[in-house]
Amino acid sequence: MGTNMLLPTVFCILLGSIAAIPQEDFRSNLEWSDYSTNLDEPAYRLRDVVYPTDVNLDLDVYLNHLNFSGLVQIDVQVRENNLRQIVLHQKVVSITGVNVVGPNGPVPLQFPRPYTTDDYYEILLINLDQPINIGNYSIAIRYNGQINANPLDRGFYRGYYYLNNELRVYATTQFQPYHARKAFPCFDEPQFKSRYTISITRDTSLSPSYSNMAIRSAQDVSTSRIRENFYTTPIISAYLVAFHVSDFVSTEYTSTDAKPFSIISRQGATNQHQYAAEIGLKITNELDDYFGIQYHEMGQGALMKNDHIALPDFPSGAMENWGMVNYREAYLLYDENNTNLNNKIFIATIMAHELGHKWFGNLVTCFWWSNLWLNESFASFFEYFGAHWADPALELDDQFVVDYVHSALNSDASQFATPMNHTDVVDNDSITSHFSVTSYAKGASVLKMMEHFVGWRTFRNALRYYLRNNEYDIGFPVDMYTAFKQAVAEDFTFQRDFPNVDVGAVFDSWVQNPGSPVINVARNNNTGVITVNQQRYVLSGAVAPTTWHIPLTWTQHGSLNFNSTRPSTVLSDEIGTINAASGDHFVIFNIAQSGLYRVNYDTNNWQLLASYLKSNNRQNIHKLNRAQIVNDILYFVRSNSINRTLAFDVLDFLRDETDYYVWNGALTQIDWILRRLEHLPTAHAAFSEYILELMNTVINHLGYNEHSTDSTSTILNRMQIMNYACNLGHSGCISDSLDKWRQHRANVSNLVPVNLRRYVYCVGLREGNETDYNYLYSVYNSSENTADMVVILRALACTKHQPSLEHYLQQSMYNDKVRIHDRTNAFSFALQGNPENLPIVLNFLYNNFAAIRETYGGVARLNICLNAIAAFLTDYQTITQFQTWVYSNQLELVGSVGVGNNVVAAALNNLTWGNGAAVEIVNFLNSRSGSTTILASSILILAAMLLQMFR
Ligand SMILES: [Zn+2]
Known part of the structure; x- marks a missing residue:
């Protein structure tokens, strides 16, 4: 699935190294030793002695009542004699009937317990009266299900939107990795692949429903109900099944009738469909050519349609359901007046990621989530390169390095980094955690390295062999290595240059080892x-x-x-x-x-x-x-692997540097160091001043206004540089932003250029008053463009007017325009807005944590907020206060106490690091300006004394 699911995991893994710039600022941020399907946790994993081949699913959906009833019929092969029980997954509301039919007719079930359910392992056990033998059987299950009101619960869930102030509801699915069982009893592991024939009955007042395949036929069930029957899917895993019931509307785009392509959204947003359609069609064509297997021909008898649906509420970034991809609105809908370049690039890359899955994940599926990289690293690779082929002006080939290679190295710098082949993936929590930087960005970076190693053509040939050899089936790492060996065996140049190199062993060392x-x-x-x-x-x-x-x-x-x-x-x-x-x-x-x-x-x-x-x-x-040099060296500074004076001497070239990529490699880490000095005012002031001095040339080079000739990286550079410069207090950046804000406030038709909005809005609010906040808040509530709403949500937190910030925090819980997936972001934005915000945010947390947990969507969401705080606890008094709050609320903070304690430990580590580095940094800065060397004690004596109190 898309990258946004990564966030909670990223924050957990990187607790000790959280940067002030949140992960969602990056596109990057935004899974054997014996490769068997062995059952590490026998009660959790299904045994593969019963294998589903064909599934008929018939749903009767009542959207307004948040429920449905279902009948699922599963044809299975029994592969073992003397089988006494059939076990499959379920997490539905209730099962009302189970039948099994075998080669000799109905199979008797035990009386009085024909079946039992186990809610802990989420399974259904069908108790056979007599053992059955190898053969083909059919299982029929009648059941009742619920449409989940909270999108974060996934499965089949409800969302909402407003059309002319009228509330409209819809329901859609998110099944990966283990939520299909909430919508129908099934064999809910990636290794079980079947063909699905789906029917959905809905109210006639709604639009035609969507599923993986096109509608084959429809019949009226009553005057108010209609049943739609979809074509049979190709062979797919349960997590790739999808359906959607709503009043949404579709725009059809197609190059030929044989290649249908549609963008679908709520009513009122169809004018934002065009860009996704153009880039999505191009990406599909590029990938068709690259793999030599045509997207539309993968349907095994039926035409594969290519629908992309924008959802106001979506727990992940996007999901690759075959034929029906789901996205958060911000990652699909484009409006040139309101979508900035960064978000436009998100649309291209996330579409490319999901389309890449059609081959890697859907056609060939990882055998188990421990090796999720067999799906996600390829999708992440084509996320950049598929989009790059479709539009080279987006510079995604170069951006791959600073986005994905850098974030992979960042994640791997933790001593707790896990390997791409992660054998500890054995239950729901460990599956979720493995949807991580390791499976996505790191896997993609390893693939890119392999492509450089074997060459472009041989790499492509290896991928084609893997797909052809394993299509409509599951893949193991060894299948990938076999395909690479097959391809390099035919490559004369590779054989000449690396005659004794085992390409499988090279690849495997990166898959098996944790870290980099x-x-x-x-x-x-x-x-x-x-x-x-x-x-x-x-x-x-x-x-x-x-x-x-x-x-x-x-x-x-x-x-x-x-x-x-x-x-x-x-x-x-x-x-x-x-x-x-x-x-x-x-x-x-x-x-x-x-x-x-x-x-x-x-x-x-x-x-x-x-x-x-x-x-x-x-x-x-x-x-x-x-x-690379600036990024590596800043990490070496952090890990004490280089003399700091030498390191800063190398970094000093930044004062002449104007390139986007170089600054991108530097800014997050420079900011990390700056924050570590926050409790040491002399050092902090000197280092901020030094950073601003380094940035002078690039600020002048970029200028405050956009030019029609600006390249992608120039525009992105202006966005990252001005945002940081304004936050650091650069006078030119602030005064220009304030001018632009005041011109807009004087006349709202003077739009702030979309790419400059984030920092112009922020400066406007920071330097403005309550009226400015109220104005921007009203723009937020009336916006029709979700990407712009997220930009505004971030800027609103820049207010320095305390009652406005308190209002903002309350709205993060209770304004239904703030989507549930954006609520933790609102909390982080409040921390980032101004240093003065911290006590207000902490008070909000201390007084409302139970309500935050409830309205943000559960314990995991509260934990995201707690983790976000670590980087901002930069003085002893605040850390003590936070620690006291955790201690005195241990019972109420159930599920969050450990996180709270980790936050305290991380904050103290950060202080210690700052104490250790400050003297060297200040001495380096003084030596450049000719000032005298200072004594360690003048900076640190107070800090050291206070630190003792914690031990
Ligand atoms: Zn994915």
Whole structure:
């Protein structure tokens, strides 16, 4: 599914390293040792002795009553003799009848308990009176189900919208990974794939229903009820089944009749369909060509339609149901006056992600969620490259590196990082957690590295072999390695360059190992010999020694060449050597960051790089390598793996740097360091001033106004730079934003340019008064564009008027225009708006946590809010107060106490880090300005004393 499901997990894993910029700012942010289907948790997993082949599902849906009744008939193959019980999943309201028919007619069930249900494991056990033997059987189950009122409960759920102030309701499904059982009893694991024939009966006042396939026939059941029968699906897993009952409307777009394509939404938003249709059609065509398997022909007898539905309420970002993809509105509906470039790119990439799943996930499905990467890493790969082929001007090939490779390395820097093959995935909680950066961004980064390694054509051929060899079936990692071996065997160049390399073993080392490596490079000037040593990179903590097969690319000053990303060698041992030219020439490893690893150099090499980066030749080093250098070095600063004075000397080239990618690699980490100094005012002031000084050139280079000739990265750069500069208090940024805000307030037809809105609105509210807040709040409530509403929701939290902020926090619970999936975001936005917001947000939390838990959607949602606080607890007094609140509410905070304690621990770690780094940082800054070196005690003595009190 789409990337937004990642957020809770990301926050849990990265507790110690939460940055101030929330994950949803990034597109990135936004699963054997023996590869068997063995049952780690026997009571949880189904045994594969009963296998479903065909499912008939007949639903009678009463939207206004939030319920439905159903009849499901499942044809199964029994693959074992002497079977006494048939076990499948269910989490419906009630089962009212069960029948089993075998080769010899009806199969008697036990009396008086023909079936039992187990609500803990969410299963239905059909108790056979006599054991049955191998053969074909048919199970029929009558049941009652509910349409969940809370979208976060998933399954078949209800949402709402307003049409001319009139409330309208709809119902749709979200089944991945284990929610199909809430809509019908089924074999709810990815390995069980069947063909589904679905019928839905609804009120005639609604629009025709949607499901995976087109409607084959319809019949009136009564004057007010109509039954629609859909074509039979191809062979799919239960989590890919979907249906939708509403009064929504569709816009048909198609290149030919054989390739239908539709965008569907609530009424009142059809004027926002066009962009998604254009880009979605192009992406489908590109992927058709790439895989050599046509999307529309995958229906196994029926035409595969290509519907994309925008939903006001959706718990994930998007979901790849075959033939009927669901999206949050903000990720599908486009309006040029109200959708900024970042959100426009989201539409292209998320559509590409979901379309990529049609081949990876739908046609070939991971055998179990432990290896979710077999679905998600490919979808995440085509998310960028499928969209890139459809519109190269979006620069998604380069953005992949700073979005996905950087976020994979960030996530892997935790000592708790889990591997792509995660054998601990055994129940609902562990399944949910594995929908993570590891399965998405890291998997995609490994794939990109493999593509650089074997070459574009051979990589594509390997994917085609995997799809062809396993279509309409499940896939295992070993099937992927087999396909890669098959493809490289036919590649003369690869055989010549890497005659003894086992491509499967290379791939597998990245799938099996947790974390990612750093390579430490030491160069001997006299001999030219470079020694490279690999180890797992972690920010802190001890981890077991690990080695990867690392395809290495490198270049050397004197013959710099960033054109070839084809590795020259594979580092398979802990240490290796490479012969280069002797002399005082720096080297750069990991060209264009084509590999998933960090690089640390010896001091001399860093010094040579520092002086070259400060020269006019800086741009001879590839922008993605400049981005890599700043990102790596800031992590080394955090993990104490580099002398800080040396690190800041390298980073000093940023004062001349104007490139989007380089600044993108730097900003989040610079901000992380800045926050760690918040409790040390001298250091904090000096470091903020230094950052603003570094940003001067790029601010002047970009200017405050957009130009029609701006490239994608120029526009994105202005968005990220001005947003940060305004927050840091840059006077030019603030005064220009205030001008734009006042012009808009003077005359609302002076729209603030859409890409500048986030920081212009924020400055307007921050420098404005209650009237400004009330104005923007009314714009929020009347907007028809969800992406713009999220921008406004964020800006509203920039108010410095306390009653307005309190109003905002109340609205986050009770305004139904704030969708349930946006409520935790509203809470984070309130933390980010101004430093002064913190006590108000904390008071809101302390006084309302039970209501927050209720209205935001449950314990997991409250925990997201608690985790978000960690980065903002930057002084001892506030940490003590927070800790006291957790202690004194332990009973009421059931399910959140552990999270609260972790937040305290993370905040204290952050303080400790800041104490350790502050003196060096301030001394570096003073040495540049000629000031005298300061004593550690003047900054730290108070801090150190207070820290003692916590131990
Ligand atoms: Zn996905």
